[in-house]
Amino acid sequence: MSLEEYFRKRDFSRTPEPRGGEGNKPSEGRIYVIQKHAASHLHYDLRLEKDGVLKSWAIPKEPPTTKGIKRLAVQTEDHPIEYADFEGVIPEGEYGAGTVEIWDRGTFDIEEWTDEKIVVHIHGEKLRGRYCLIRFKKQEGGWLFFKTS
Numbered sequence: 001m002s003l004e005e006y007f008r009k010r011d012f013s014r015t016p017e018p019r020g021g022e023g024n025k026p027s028e029g030r031i032y033v034i035q036k037h038a039a040s041h042l043h044y045d046l047r048l049e050k051d052g053v054l055k056s057w058a059i060p061k062e063p064p065t066t067k068g069i070k071r072l073a074v075q076t077e078d079h080p081i082e083y084a085d086f087e088g089v090i091p092e093g094e095y096g097a098g099t100v101e102i103w104d105r106g107t108f109d110i111e112e113w114t115d116e117k118i119v120v121h122i123h124g125e126k127l128r129g130r131y132c133l134i135r136f137k138k139q140e141g142g143w144l145f146f147k148t149s
C-alpha cells in the first residue's frame with residue numbers, strides 16, 4: 001500500500017526505474033543505500049529498508065561522514081526494495097529526470113525507530129557509525145540527519 005505514491009508518480013513505459021513492489025526480492029531487512037541524484041537540483045537520496053519498502057529522504061547536500069554536521073533530510077515517498085540496486089538515467093520530462101548513481105551502500109541496525117526519531121547504526125563504505133534522524137516540528141516532511149558517533 002505504501003508504494004502507491006511511487007507508482008503514481010512514474011510512467012514505467014518511459015522510466016528505467018524498477019517497478020518492483022512484488023515483495024519477493026530476498027532481503028534480510030537491513031538495506032542501506034544512498035543514491036546521488038543529479039536532478040534539477042543535485043541531492044542525495046537516503047534509503048533505509050523498513051517493513052518491506054525503502055523509507056526515503058532527499059538530502060540537498062552531501063551526507064555527513066563526521067560528527068558536527070547537520071543536514072536537512074526531506075522525507076519522500078517509499079520506494080520498492082528493488083530500487084536499492086538502481087543506477088541509470090531518468091529521461092527528460094519524467095519525474096526525477098536526471099542521473100542516479102549509488103553513492104554509498106551497505107547495511108544498518110536499528111537502535112530506535114519512532115515517528116519522531118530514528119537512530120541507526122550504518123555500515124556503509126562512506127557512512128559508518130551511529131546516525132540520527134530527528135523530525136522537525138516546523139516543516140512537514142522535514143528531518144535533520146546527523147552522525148552522533
Ligand code: MN
Nearest residue numbers: 037045058096
Ligand atoms: Mn531523488
